[in-house]
Amino acid sequence: MxxxxxxxxxxxxxxxxxxxxxxxxxLYAEQIRNRAFQMNDTGGPPDLSYYNLIQDGGSSASIALDSTVSLNYVLTHTLRLDVRGVGSGGRAGFSNEGWWGIRISPDETYNASFWAKSNNYTGPLNVSIESTSGSVLASAVVKGISSNFTKYSVQLTPKVSNTTTDNIFAITTSSQEANGASIWFDVISLFPPTxxxxxxxxxxxxxxxxxxxxxxxxxxxxxxxxxxxxxxxxxxxxxxxxxxxxxxxxxxxxxxxxxxxxxxxxxxxxxxxxxxxxxxxxxxxxxxxxxxxxxxxxxxxxxxxxxxxxxxxxxxxxxxxxxxxxxxxxxxxxxxxxxxxxxxxxxxxxxxxxxxxxxxxxxxxxxxxxxxxxxxxxxxxxxxxxxxxxxxxxxxxxxxxxxxxxxxxxxxxxxxxxxxxxxxxxxxxxxxxxxxxxxxxxxxxxxxxxxxxxxxxxxxxxxxxxxxxxxxxxxxxxxxxxxxxxxxxxxxxxxHRSDTILRVDASNGGFNPLYWVAGQKNATKEIFVKVANYGNATQTVSFNVRGAKVTKGVATTLTGNPTAINSAQAPNNVIPTNSTFNIRGDRFKFTFPALSASVLALSP
The missing domain is CATH 3.20.20.80 (Glycosidases)
Known part of the structure; x- marks a missing residue:
């Protein structure tokens, strides 16, 4: 070639x-699932999927989807927390399990927010990220809520040493002043660093x-x-x-x-x-x-x-x-x-x-x-x-x-x-x-x-x-x-983006099983030769880079078993590898593996 x-x-x-x-x-970083009760996962009527009631330490409460109290004319369903009683040292509230868990990583701060109101409770709310085993990883307090829907925001910085996903997000009250109160919530949100x-x-x-x-x-x-x-x-x-x-x-x-x-x-x-x-x-x-x-x-x-x-x-x-x-x-x-x-x-x-x-x-x-x-x-x-x-x-x-x-x-x-x-x-x-x-x-x-x-x-x-x-x-x-x-x-x-396409003369036949294109990056004078080998055997090619002043090359190659994939269990099962080679004069050889994609970057 x-x-x-x-x-x-x-x-x-x-x-x-x-x-x-x-x-x-x-791609969208929101971690709360069903954050605004717009509809269920498949477009049906809203529900409280992915929310769970919390009533610890002898507390008694319930949660329900409420269509009679709405945040605004667009979002017409809210989550209502009815607190019957908060036990001494206990709490009442709810959690959200996120999208197949909530991801928490070391040294990250998370922005939590929600809209809430209550007609008969003006006390504090606890906002937390917790492991599913019950450990509180980070918490903050909203000091008091209003009788009108208001947006509340807190920041949470979990103390963790590893990235985990077996976590939940929780909003609760530990105040006995909430006994007998109803609290409405909407647009419950948790964002990691974006x-x-x-x-x-x-x-x-x-x-x-x-x-x-x-x-x-x-x-x-x-x-x-x-x-x-x-x-x-x-x-x-x-x-x-x-x-x-x-x-x-x-x-x-x-x-x-x-x-x-x-x-x-x-x-x-x-x-x-x-x-x-x-x-x-x-x-x-x-x-x-x-x-x-x-x-x-x-x-x-x-x-x-x-x-x-x-x-x-x-x-x-x-x-x-x-x-x-x-x-x-x-x-x-x-x-x-x-x-x-x-x-x-x-x-x-x-x-x-x-x-x-x-x-x-x-x-x-x-x-x-x-x-x-x-x-x-x-x-x-x-x-x-x-x-x-x-x-x-x-x-x-x-x-x-x-x-x-x-x-x-x-x-x-x-x-x-x-x-x-x-x-x-x-x-x-x-x-x-x-x-x-x-x-x-x-x-x-x-x-x-x-x-x-x-x-x-x-x-x-x-x-x-x-x-x-x-x-x-x-x-x-x-x-x-x-x-x-x-x-x-x-x-x-x-x-490996070129500015111009270069003509390639093949001395030993045309395409198949090798397919190629060559181009030059004008600013650096690099030449990129991109080659796909769709065959099931290696192909050794002699190159004559006529008139091009290149002395060294870096090859990036991806190859593997035809049915090999990457997955959550093996994300790097098939990844490119790099190798270097020198070019003497105008000529060099390169062997392309069977079923492979390669980029040869040739530089002065």
């Missing part, structure tokens, strides 16, 4: 998409594993998560902003409740903190039950999108820019790309709906690039979003998918892809075979990065034991987070 440096094109950007997000139990210390922010370790890939784009609020099972159940941006006690939540499109604590502003701040360009998908008149808004009824929905864009990009002289400033972000965000809908190749009505949204957005923001989600003839587009969920041979066979794609001024966003070894969709292992298929596919995309502008693996996150789709990029549980083999491939490709 020989390389030369006489071709140039920009390398496509990667890599995150928020389809099927599972943010409620992981990524970049954002209030209402992200779980730090999960955000960090995203950051570690050096991602450049993030599409949100997801694919199907945007659409809604029905038009009424669509993702409504205005119900995801403002104080969390004014967010009603919704049943997400994958069958579990969303508090919408991580809403439009939090997504934008996530992009800001991690350094990703936001790709904002806007709802465009279509739901997953195949209902479309009739053409003559689109007006209010189009206007809602313009309101959303003003919230994101408007200055503080605009109605919705003022709202964003009120919510804590006075500076407007800059949006370069807007995607009109998601997966609208399922629809027969995209032409008239696309036209309505395109015309309105372009009239207000003429410089914004529009991403179409399906072919249509009503209006032009800058980028089209294509999705691929194929098995290994199909994904590898698509290595040259864009080699002969028309170069006509429009580009491609591969907005969702992931190798499903068992075939589409969602019931395959995130194993080494899948990762090498992904590596082959994205190598082909990078070779065509003059037309493939962005790529994004999907889905991004899955909670261990709660998967609705497999494979996924990142796995997590309450205690830990890990990357799948495909995550490590994406990280390897993304963190």
């Amino acid at each position: 020989k390389t030369s440096t006489d071709a140039a094109m920009e390398v496509c950007q990667a890599f995150m998409d928020d389809d099927r997000p599972h943010t409620e139990t992981g 990524y970049k210390n954002r209030p209402n922010g992200l779980r730090a370790d999960i955000a960090q594993i995203v950051q570690n890939t050096a991602p450049s784009i993030f599409r949100f609020p997801g694919g199907n998560n945007l659409e809604g099972q029905t038009i009424e159940q669509r993702w409504k941006w205005n119900e995801t902003v403002g104080p969390i006690e004014l967010r009603p939540g919704r049943l997400g499109d994958w069958g579990y409740a969303n508090t919408d604590g991580q809403g439009l502003l939090e997504y934008l701040e996530m992009c800001e903190d991690i350094g990703m360009e936001p790709i904002l998908a806007v709802w465009a008149g279509y739901a997953l039950n195949h209902d479309s808004v009739p053409q003559d009824q689109l007006g209010p929905y189009v206007q809602d999108t313009l309101n959303e864009l003003e919230y994101v990009m408007g200055n503080t002289s605009t109605t919705y820019g003022v709202m964003r400033a009120r919510d804590g972000h006075p500076e407007p965000f800059q949006i370069k790309w807007i995607e009109i809908g998601n997966d609208y190749f399922f629809s027969s009505t995209y032409n008239y709906r696309y036209q309505a949204w395109y015309d309105a957005i372009k009239a207000a923001y003429p410089k914004i690039s529009i991403i179409a989600t399906a072919s249509q003839t009503a209006r032009p587009f800058n980028v089209i979003d294509n999705h691929y969920y194929n098995n290994g041979p199909q994904m590898t066979g698509d290595f040259d998918l864009y080699d002969n794609y028309p170069r006509n001024g429009t580009t491609v966003f591969v907005g969702e892809f992931g190798t499903n070894i068992n075939g589409c969709c969602g019931s395959s292992s995130a194993d080494v075979q899948a990762a090498i298929s992904d590596a082959t596919f994205i190598t082909g995309l990078e070779r065509n990065s003059d037309v493939v502008e962005f790529i994004a693996y999907a889905p991004s996150f899955t909670r261990d034991g709660q998967s609705q789709w497999n494979p996924d990029l990142i796995g997590f549980n309450t205690k830990q987070v890990w990357g799948t083999p495909s995550y490590h491939v994406m990280q390897m490709w993304s963190t």
Whole structure:
């Protein structure tokens, strides 16, 4: 294999998409489960799931869901604690078990808050984090409560030496002044330290594993998560902003409740903190039950999108820019790309709906690039979003998918892809075979990065034991987070980003089982050679780096048994390894392991 440096094109950007997000139990850092009694886990009537009564030391009390006393017009159910009697040295109250436990780590301070009121008790409340075995790890006191709903906040610093998850959060009273009293509670919240210390922010370790890939784009609020099972159940941006006690939540499109604590502003701040360009998908008149808004009824929905864009990009002289400033972000965000809908190749009505949204957005923001989600003839587009969920041979066979794609001024966003070894969709292992298929596919995309502008693996996150789709990029549980083999491939490709693509001449035949792309980082003069070996035998290659002044190399390689995976029990079962080698003159050899993905970083 020989390389030369006489071709140039920009390398496509990667890599995150928020389809099927599972943010409620992981990426969003909230530790209290069912914090505001919006609905049950599957979207049914509210209940007191994950709460337990505490009545210690001869105390007597009960808890109930109360729909007659509400916090506000949005959150209409509260938890009522009825204290019949507090025993001497005892306590009465309730606990929350969190999302499969509450994670506590050494040297961390946790921010707890809740809304409460009582008509006949003004005494103290004890707030604590406790082990399930009964040890109090941290506690604080709210000195007295009011007869009007008031928000109370405390900080808790547990004294622990190890990270544990067998913990609960508790609110109790030990005062006999509470005898016979009723106390109402809502929006009960517990946050660990968050990524970049954002209030209402992200779980730090999960955000960090995203950051570690050096991602450049993030599409949100997801694919199907945007659409809604029905038009009424669509993702409504205005119900995801403002104080969390004014967010009603919704049943997400994958069958579990969303508090919408991580809403439009939090997504934008996530992009800001991690350094990703936001790709904002806007709802465009279509739901997953195949209902479309009739053409003559689109007006209010189009206007809602313009309101959303003003919230994101408007200055503080605009109605919705003022709202964003009120919510804590006075500076407007800059949006370069807007995607009109998601997966609208399922629809027969995209032409008239696309036209309505395109015309309105372009009239207000003429410089914004529009991403179409399906072919249509009503209006032009800058980028089209294509999705691929194929098995290994199909994904590898698509290595040259864009080699002969028309170069006509429009580009491609591969907005969702992931190798499903068992075939589409969602019931395959995130194993080494899948990762090498992904590596082959994205190598082909990078070779065509003059037309493939962005790529994004999907889905991004899955909670261990709660998967609705497999494979996924990142796995997590309450205690830990890990990357799948495909995550490590994406990280390897993304963190070795070239500015130009280099021509590669193969002297011993074409592609298969080796697939490759080479590029140069102009600032450092490094050359990156990315190679996927989809075969079941090692491949030794002689390189002649003609005209390139490189003297040393670092190889990063991921390989393993085809069915090997990473898991909570073995998060580092399949991870890349590094090795170094020297280059004498213009030549060197390298052996690529069977079923492997490798990046050779060649430097002066």
